[in-house]
Amino acid sequence: MKIRIFLPIGALILSAGLYSCQNNTPAATETAAAAPQALQAPYTQQYYDSLGRVMDAYHQLSAALVKSDTGAASSAAILLKQHVDSLPVQLLQMDSARLAGIAGITGSISAELAGLLGEKDIEGKRGEYQMVSDMLYDLIKATGYKGHTVYRQYCPMAFDDKGAYWLSETRNIVNPYFGDKMLECGSTNDSLIYK
Numbered sequence: 001m002k003i004r005i006f007l008p009i010g011a012l013i014l015s016a017g018l019y020s021c022q023n024n025t026p027a028a029t030e031t032a033a034a035a036p037q038a039l040q041a042p043y044t045q046q047y048y049d050s051l052g053r054v055m056d057a058y059h060q061l062s063a064a065l066v067k068s069d070t071g072a073a074s075s076a077a078i079l080l081k082q083h084v085d086s087l088p089v090q091l092l093q094m095d096s097a098r099l100a101g102i103a104g105i106t107g108s109i110s111a112e113l114a115g116l117l118g119e120k121d122i123e124g125k126r127g128e129y130q131m132v133s134d135m136l137y138d139l140i141k142a143t144g145y146k147g148h149t150v151y152r153q154y155c156p157m158a159f160d161d162k163g164a165y166w167l168s169e170t171r172n173i174v175n176p177y178f179g180d181k182m183l184e185c186g187s188t189n190d191s192l193i194y195k
Contacts, residue, residue, distance in 0.1 A: 048147070081110055
């Protein structure tokens with residue numbers, strides 16, 4: 001008798017969740033639909049090569065979270081932390097205040113990655129990943145990423161419907177916050193295209 005009651009309720013909750021995922025995207029999605037203009041990435045190739053290693057490790061971390069693999073997420077976070085810590089921000093030719101801000105962002109990313117490594121379960125790691133994603137987006141917006149496009153994607157249902165962003169190298173949605181439970185839940189919120 002109880003199963004008959006809970007099955008329709010469960011189906012209703014799942015339907016509402018999927019509907020919410022498709023219709024609860026931020027208003028900025030409409031802006032992202034317009035063809036963005038290529039941005040400048042004016043710093044040295046050495047810096048961008050190093051940033052490329054950071055992004056490769058970040059995408060490995062994303063893939064591990066998609067698979068809900070805590071061991072692979074920790075391994076990717078260690079590699080990402082090493083690359084962030086060795087990012088040659090001193091090569092950026094900008095005023096000292098902006099340079100200090102960039103150094104602050106990289107220091108904060110490193111601290112969040114240390115926190116991610118301290119988390120034992122996948123949800124704790126995903127919470128730290130959210131912070132890393134937001135700060136990495138700020139870093140890329142401040143310095144550029146020569147020759148690359150970065151897609152900022154959004155899941156409205158992450159963290160009890162508070163929503164969360166992540167970065168991707170493709171427009172395809174592969175949600176690191178829910179993995180295979182809701183793999184394609186989300187939308188592209190912003191596109192950063194650099195010459």
